[in-house]
Amino acid sequence: MMSMKKNAEINTSPVCQVRMQAIGDAMSLLSGKWKFHILGTLIEGSRLGFMDLLREIDGIGTKMLSKELQDLEMNNLVSRTVMNTKPITVEYSITEYGKTLSTLIDELAKWGIEYRKSVIEKGKK
Amino acid sequence: MMSMKKNAEINTSPVCQVRMQAIGDAMSLLSGKWKFHILGTLIEGSRLGFMDLLREIDGIGTKMLSKELQDLEMNNLVSRTVMNTKPITVEYSITEYGKTLSTLIDELAKWGIEYRKSVIEKGKK
């Protein structure tokens, strides 16, 4: 019997290393429980205040919303504008760069919808 | 001056609620530092052993790999087959259902590659 050492050559290709690195890069910006929710909300309805977001995103608290928004702003995915209004308001919106995530987030939502359907189907059996 | 109460009606639509719920559903399966890496690796090179994955995925340890694989298997995204070989080998591969994540993961990788490019560009300035 041959004792070939098969080292699973498949992913040793540079293409795949780049791909894996890319996934890591992307997730370093997008990880966390709320990032996709916030981005998804801001892509749908632009120009929302802090309290708007707090109401829209079910379950999030002020601390997390504040922190996640700062992260996203720092990475230029979300912009924050302090408005010169009477009781000072702040407007959050998706940046042009943030919009490049639209197709990704659409895919995620699409997959999530199908997933829920499949779970319901299984439940019926 | 009118004091209209604008309650940011945008995302109150059922469409958006479904969308947000879907994002939450999807992330409940895909959250964690390594899920996308593992799925991405298995989509590229099917049929990999535990040690193969450990080598392919840079930085992961045995505990996390073991745990994440169990999660993914439980959700039918990855299959685990114990082979009847001399020093017992196990083969992990992506399931048909797991393959429905291909476009999503491709999008993620694509975005990550562009992101890295843009960071490098900024660095040059």
Add this chain to the structure above:
DNA sequence: GAAAGTGGTTTCCATTTGGATACTACAACC
């Protein structure tokens, strides 16, 4: 019989994450 390779589990620990609550500060409304 020791080393190396398979596929993990277990234990311990530090860091991260995230939730609840309280609080500030300002202005308008009543």
Add this chain to the structure above:
DNA sequence: GGTTGTAGTATCCAAATGGAAACCACTTTC
């Protein structure tokens, strides 16, 4: 002058996450 609404910050705490190292059981190779 008390309540409401805006936009957060601060603090405390619990739970989840994740890494390092040791260990197990088995087999083949040296």
